[in-house]
Amino acid sequence: MTQNEETRSPLPLWRFAVPLLLQIGLILVSPAQSVYTHATGKTVILQTIPVDPYDPLRGYSQTLSYDISRLETLKKLPGWQEISKQQKSKNVDYLESGTELYVVLESPPDGAKQPPLAWKPVKVSSSSPTSLPANQIALKGRGAANMIRYGLETYYFPESQQQEINQAIMQAQRGQKQSLVVEIKVNEGGYGVPVSLWVRDRNYRF
């Protein structure tokens, strides 16, 4: 038998209840930061890089990459020189894995438009920027191979809507560039969570 002799007499309830409560705690703590950011964060719109029309959404989630995930985008911004100077490699086209950086995003002048316009990256810095104006916010990212990750790269959606969203994205991408944007929320620490997908004027929120 898989248990020992001592436990033959009924175990007191707390022996079961204490680890169960710990397990419930573990379940609840993992999404805590996301829930908090969802509730208190500031809404920001990010421009995605167009997804491959022949290989769109698969399975239950979409791997998104953004304009600001690309080194080419960030390299043009003020503050990039500072970050690349701190690296061992003198190559400006390369960001060492794990390097932390903050991207400051500025809201477009016409912020209330529907569908919303993407925020513009205005500068990068290696430390959390202080005293930003009200129309700007800092998003924290980390270098990963030849791109930057923000923890916003996976968006889960129901499989049943896969076909529909795929169609919408394919149609939208034939048109203008600004067709696929992602609405996120960002907290004071620069931590972001994805909230919804905008494909042209349609909003998908799961």
Add this chain to the structure above:
Amino acid sequence: MTTDKFRSQLRQEVEVWRTEGIINDSQHEQLAQRYQFNTLDTSSRNLFVTVLIGLGCILIGLGIITFVASNWQELSKSFKVLLLLSLFVIVNTTGFYIWRKSNESSQRLGNGLLILGALTLGANMALMGQIYHVNNPFYELMLAWGIGVLAMAYSLRLTSLSMLAILLIWIGQWGFAINNLFDNSWLYQKLSWSSLLGEHMPILACIMFIPLAYLCKSRWIFAFSAIAIVSALMGNLYFYSYGIGRLFNLSTLQISGWAIALFFALPPILLWSYDDFRENRAISKSFKAISQNLALIYLAGIFYSFSFYSLWANLSRESSQTDLLKVNLFSLISLLVLILIGVWKWVRLGQKMTRHRPLRSQDLTTIVVGLMIGITALIPLWHTYIAPIPELATFAFNALLFLLSIGLMREGLTHGQRRAFWFGLLLLICRILNWFFLANTGLLIKSLVFVLCGVGVIAIGLWFEKYVRTFGNPTN
């Protein structure tokens, strides 16, 4: 322990014996008493009922899952969370109450439900991440899940849950190690709970798993824990050796020398010298045996895999330099503690040896194993520090392999231990065959070697089996 199948067959046989007059009624009665024929029907009925209940539970569960899935998207986030949590609590609580009952079949059912509950914990954590779009690495989920299950295993002292917990944490640890290896991010690792856990896993695993083996009095848990600890050590060795490299300002080649020396020596040092805690001497004598067996298997694996020339020849080139200044020295504490434990244990072994004069045979074995470990640690260091010695290293590892296999066979012969004997023989044959496979010899010679090996194995094996039988100790 006799199986139900054997008992029911025996009951039929006994009936025949009685009708044929081989045994009389009282003998029949004695046999019926001894093998409890009267409980046969109820026990098979109980098993049947358990299977039915299990099947029913699975079907009900599937029904609920499909029902929920059909409406899943329409449910609000908080309702989903509530639903998941209540499923989790219900499965676990039912499991616990059924398991707590004293009869065996309900304990089995309860145990099954508790395992299901532990799996539900993982499903819950994964789904929670999905609902709230959390982007955490996979290994964090495994580590957190494993710790949750470990807490339950400790509290209920259940072997099944313990094994599951060790397996989950083991997967998490390897996920962490592989993840770090591929994008080199261990150099820039931000301090987080999972990085702390991952970097110090060898020592944390000792603290988390070994007491569990004592609490559950389970040899399986001990073996699993020992494997998990050693593999955690192996997974983390490359950044430990980079830490050593930073401390002593070494070149990459020297660092790999250290990594390999530690990889060779530290696991068998710890495994061989493991001794039981005094209070549990009665059951844990077997833990020591498991640990020593694992040490021998580990050594055999090392000798075998490094007995090839090409491995050593490739190990004499410098690779690209890594920025050592970024290496985190904090993780070295774990390594240092393990080394200290190993040294202390071997000093104790030495002290014990000096007390027994003349030397006992197991002390002699310990000395031989110690020498073997010493040589395996010295060779890679010599190879990378002083001068490359690929030929000598290959020769030494082959010699060690042969020594070990001969030693195992000898041990098997003197104590009539089948497993040791066959393991040694297998090791020897494998190495010889490998030699001829890789060597540039003609097919005819290869065929001759195959035939000779085959004849040799059959002859030695038959002789040994006969010897063991006459030795009068055919067990083990």
